[in-house]
Amino acid sequence: MDHTETGRRSDARTVGVQAVEDAMRRALELAAEGPAHGPNPRVGCVLLDPAGRTVAEGFHRGAGTPHAEAAALAAARAAGADPRGTTAVVTLEPCAHHGRTGPCADALIEAGVAAVHVAVADPNPVATGGADRLRAAGIEVTTGTLAEEGEELLRPWLHAVRTGRPWVTLKLATSLDGRVAAPDGTSRWITGSAARAHAHRVRAQVDAIAVGSGTVLTDDPSLTARTLDGGLFEHQPLRVVVGTRAVPDGARLRGPGGPLLHLPTHDLDEVLRTLGEREVRHLLVEGGPTLATALLAAYAVDELHAYVAPVLLGAGASAVAPFGVTTIGEAARLATRSVTRLGDDVLLVARRAPTQNGRPARPTKEEI
Amino acid sequence: MDHTETGRRSDARTVGVQAVEDAMRRALELAAEGPAHGPNPRVGCVLLDPAGRTVAEGFHRGAGTPHAEAAALAAARAAGADPRGTTAVVTLEPCAHHGRTGPCADALIEAGVAAVHVAVADPNPVATGGADRLRAAGIEVTTGTLAEEGEELLRPWLHAVRTGRPWVTLKLATSLDGRVAAPDGTSRWITGSAARAHAHRVRAQVDAIAVGSGTVLTDDPSLTARTLDGGLFEHQPLRVVVGTRAVPDGARLRGPGGPLLHLPTHDLDEVLRTLGEREVRHLLVEGGPTLATALLAAYAVDELHAYVAPVLLGAGASAVAPFGVTTIGEAARLATRSVTRLGDDVLLVARRAPTQNGRPARPTKEEI
Known part of the structure; x- marks a missing residue:
């Protein structure tokens, strides 16, 4: 590959900024399909392959159902795709706690994702720490992609938490x-x-x-x-x-x-x-x-x-x-x-x- | 000319319905350029040749200035065009009274226009009768083209009169x-x-x-x-x-x-x-x-x-x-x-x- 035309460098595992933003916009749309009510936040997740193509999508459908990351990983596997090496684009920081489902950070680590991009950090004291756990496992994590739109979607939930x-x-x-x-x-x-x-x-x-x-x-x-x-x-x-x-x-x-x-x-x-x-x-x-x-x-x-x-x-x-x-x-x-x-x-x-x-x-x- | 395609007949002097409506829309725009205040109504006028092309335009700029019809006729003459045989498209029925200016109906008759299309009939007891005077002179007159838009433009004035x-x-x-x-x-x-x-x-x-x-x-x-x-x-x-x-x-x-x-x-x-x-x-x-x-x-x-x-x-x-x-x-x-x-x-x-x-x-x- 010749990058001299654009002047930008990227290694093969890293999806470009624009592709991540596009995926986050889609993840926010997915999140909005979940119920606005209920104790859990509305979250959407898109998995991208290294070329920036969508591998799978998922969103949270309410308390007692899989979190968005788990839903996206399951969708990937159901479609016969390997989530290993993908980039996860998630509207809210993956949780690090055992609730009605296991920690999403662990699920992403076990699936072998290469990078995680987050819109909004999780303010929930019992769920926070997901980004740290991912980083400790060697996964690249960024937060703040379309943070304003992410905050807006979660306004009541963020305020309450x-x-x-x-x-x-x-x-x-x-x-x-x-x-x-x-x-x-x-x-x-x-x-x-x-x-x-x-x-x-x-x-x-x-x-x-x-x-x-x-x-x-x-x-x-x-x-x-x-x-x-x-x-x-x-x-x-x-x-x-x-x-x-x-x-x-x-x-x-x-x-x-x-x-x-x-x-x-x-x-x-x-x-x-x-x-x-x-x-x-x-x-x-x-x-x-x-x-x-x-x-x-x-x-x-x-x-x-x-x-x-x-x-x-x-x-x-x-x-x-x-x-x-x-x-x-x-x-x-x-x-x-x-x-x-x-x-x-x-x-x-x-x-x-x-x-x-x-x-x-x-x-x-x-x-x- | 072969009218079999459209099934509509028209003599050479008559401009088509669509061209008249388009011209009326333009006349309403022109009218709206006049002042909303003052004792006189806002009026616009467009002169069309028999092919439906615009010959001249005019609108009323307020009491003491020419009426829209007179302004359009003057604009035609100033451009070296002959208003004879044109179709006048006017937002308000041409007046029949001698105010600060002469009756517009007479000006249109003298200019030799072939037809007059009006949006709104003049409710003003001292100015009304223009359509009758035009018809008596052998000019084809229709009223009601875009009447609703014409009434809306003149709402306060019509109510007051x-x-x-x-x-x-x-x-x-x-x-x-x-x-x-x-x-x-x-x-x-x-x-x-x-x-x-x-x-x-x-x-x-x-x-x-x-x-x-x-x-x-x-x-x-x-x-x-x-x-x-x-x-x-x-x-x-x-x-x-x-x-x-x-x-x-x-x-x-x-x-x-x-x-x-x-x-x-x-x-x-x-x-x-x-x-x-x-x-x-x-x-x-x-x-x-x-x-x-x-x-x-x-x-x-x-x-x-x-x-x-x-x-x-x-x-x-x-x-x-x-x-x-x-x-x-x-x-x-x-x-x-x-x-x-x-x-x-x-x-x-x-x-x-x-x-x-x-x-x-x-x-x-x-x-x-």
Whole structure:
């Protein structure tokens, strides 16, 4: 081989940077095919031969099934390909612990892979160390390939593993003047069917949905994830009620759907720690205003899903009650991630803005 | 010529349907180059030769300048082309009255055009009759080519001419919870610079901006249309103050900008009639909540521009005060026209929904 044309050198075992990036993009696609809910991260893996051609692919299909690396190795063998000497491109650092399956680092070593490229290092204290173990076995390991995309895919899981608390998404569905109901309490429907269908698809992707106990009494929600025809999605999130009021015997929450967990407390820290211990990675909070406001006041909202309808009410309950803002600089100001039209409504997804001393960043002053 | 292939017949003087539509699309583009403000409609005109080729184009540049048809005829002559036998494609029915310029219908007749295609018939009682006059002169006239697009371009003007009142656009700039200020009254800035720049470009396109007299005292707005660097656009809308409180001597409203008109009344009907008589075609209402609410209560809002920022306040003045809605079915429900992301903010443009007995349509009931 003559490398003088490109000026780059590579030994025969090393796949080029571009091929690794392409494979990582594919691995991220594969990872996204796994379930968004559940205690385990979504991971994808692509095995490349020394020429950069794909030998096999795999992804994790949820707790109790093979990890992505094991799935890719199995796929290679099933296709009659030898994984020896391949390069493994994996979205998350291979684990080093014995869980429901053996350590992936060991599986890669035993299979004789030559190199491993990782997007995101594993922050999980019980699983980390995979890269070190691979290196000790003489395997070349790099981390950080498409790290940003990898982090984004794993956002709720990474947050939960790093902090011990679930990623909190607050859902609001309001009129343009920020109201969730008319003065007589009626609220069906402020947003339209496209927005509601979207909200149900989000429910089907989270681990748990929480409402305040007041909302249970007022609205009698079912908190199920439903398809367009009213059927139940296969995955039903844990249904969490926060607050001291009892859940009535005949409540819809006791009907078909996910398990019910009543946390009779107003201590949000306790709520989030308890859910974290139960391996709830992603919590969707659907109201009412009391719970939403308490989370905002505690700076505990990681992401906001605001469904806004082209409707004005002029009166009725506000989505959010006072939470200590007295002047504009103290507002809870989020960073917009996306804006999507859903029928006549709009969905604005926003994240917690970069913080200063643990409080949301203040907007900078600007001359009039 | 052999027409057996297409099965269509046409005489040598008649331009085909597709060529007329293409020319109308171009005429609409030309029309849109004219000023959106001012008493006159935006009109574009394209002259086609019998083969469907463009001979000349023209559009109206505002009151006191030639109408689109006259501009196109002048352009043809300036280029040494004979307009005789051409087909005129015009976005609005040629006028039949002597205004600041002579009737366009007569100009087309004198020029010897063979056919005239129109998008929108002229609803103006003093200008209408152009099509009849053309037909009486033996010219073939069709109306309705791209009528919907033509109506859309002329929406405020058509509304004003048909009703005698300006098209009313209500602008709101709010937090996600529908507030226009924090509890201490501070509001600079809820929306970001991209949203504010957009709002200034809208100001530069309307005939008048209105605020309530309370807002003058609270916010001391200038109501000028400003460029990004703080300079003034060439066109400055009429500044209208509605309400009985006096405009202070030192108010910014008395500084550089459009003329000031104080209407010391709470009678919105009187306000809109007065502005209609002054040939205000498009009125932008910028608040405050009292004026916005009165307009909503009177079903006088034709279009809503809602700039929404990813901000939550929990308290502070609402964009809209109570206007009689007690249950969800009575909500002011609008039809979304567009959703646009502007920096971190979103602009939702919505129109008055189809009405039932003059009141906004009720949403249909849907099973839960």
